[in-house]
Amino acid sequence: MSTTPTDASRTGRKPRPRLLHGLNWLVVRQHRASILVVLALTALGALWIVYQRGQMHDALVAAGWPEKPLEQTIASGGLLLTVNALGAFPVVLAVFLGATLISADQEHGTAQLVTTQSVSRRRWLTTKLFWCYLTVLVCSGVVSAFFTWWWKPYRVAFSFTWHQGTIFDNTGPMLPALCLFLTAAGITIGLLVRRVLMSMVVTFGFAVAVEVAWGLVRESLASPQMINYPLNAAAPAKLNDMYEMDRWVSDSDGKLFGWAHCSSLESESAVNACVKENGIVDNVVKYLGYDQMPSMQWTGAGFLLLGTIALTAFALWWASRRPL
Numbered sequence: 663m664s665t666t667p668t669d670a671s672r673t674g675r676k677p678r679p680r681l682l683h684g685l686n687w688l689v690v691r692q693h694r695a696s697i698l699v700v701l702a703l704t705a706l707g708a709l710w711i712v713y714q715r716g717q718m719h720d721a722l723v724a725a726g727w728p729e730k731p732l733e734q735t736i737a738s739g740g741l742l743l744t745v746n747a748l749g750a751f752p753v754v755l756a757v758f759l760g761a762t763l764i765s766a767d768q769e770h771g772t773a774q775l776v777t778t779q780s781v782s783r784r785r786w787l788t789t790k791l792f793w794c795y796l797t798v799l800v801c802s803g804v805v806s807a808f809f810t811w812w813w814k815p816y817r818v819a820f821s822f823t824w825h826q827g828t829i830f831d832n833t834g835p836m837l838p839a840l841c842l843f844l845t846a847a848g849i850t851i852g853l854l855v856r857r858v859l860m861s862m863v864v865t866f867g868f869a870v871a872v873e874v875a876w877g878l879v880r881e882s883l884a885s886p887q888m889i890n891y892p893l894n895a896a897a898p899a900k901l902n903d904m905y906e907m908d909r910w911v912s913d914s915d916g917k918l919f920g921w922a923h924c925s926s927l928e929s930e931s932a933v934n935a936c937v938k939e940n941g942i943v944d945n946v947v948k949y950l951g952y953d954q955m956p957s958m959q960w961t962g963a964g965f966l967l968l969g970t971i972a973l974t975a976f977a978l979w980w981a982s983r984r985p986l
Contacts, residue, residue, distance in 0.1 A: 689793050700755070700759065701797075703801075711808040714812065721736065727819070736821060748805065749828065751802065752837070752844045753870065753873070755848075756847060757865050757869065759797070759848070761861040761865040764849060764977075765852030765855060769858050798841050801841075802840075806836070809832050827880070831880075833959070835963040836963055838963075839967055840876075843969050844868075848861070886948050892943065893937070901947065909948070911942045911945055913943060
């Protein structure tokens, strides 16, 4: 029988129960500094968005909106700072949280120490991934929800349109999905590279490349729509929120001509003659509508989540077959 005194026998008090036990407690305690920093940044970001939303609201009310139409959009320094910070948020998480999660343990020998104990390597890695992903999902979800809450009612005042990355990638499910994918990429890179600094550098380059590539495929997340309207008529109201991809003019049979086919001529009489000769009667616009934004975001988020699952599965498979 052990005679070593416990805290309870020395103080006469029962120890306070812990919310977390075992491996979960160990992982959270090991990474508590990183988790607390990310949570603090999230709280500050949410408060900043609330403040900026109030500032925009006051400016719009002073301008007479919504009774009066806005003469120009708002491009304040606070708005520019917010969208730039949101754009950098997935990269920051990938570099400072994802890339260091496993590589720091590998470089310092902690991974070998932990995995030689009673805890299996896969269970240890799964626990670390769970808490990392949970932190990323909660923090990015909160920031995205606050920015969406700011943007939606006042989107007519924003100097950025819905299809641009500054709005599209930072609202709805897109920001959490992008953060999870880049963080998973950072974890995988760290696991393969095994050195903290090099993992951070490679992850940064990869994250920047992904964000650039994502901007090129964003338009492919939905099928474009087409609309015809008379040549000299005003554009339909539904096109006010559209992203125009291409434009033509057409005759009554639907034959398309370049939008400048006749308008590039020098004189008005030449333009009219060209229009009459070719039988041009309609404008034709190929576009993506604002009503397609939710489906585009969920489609994009689905692809990113599939990528996250694939990277996570690869990391678990690699760790189970290679020494850490």
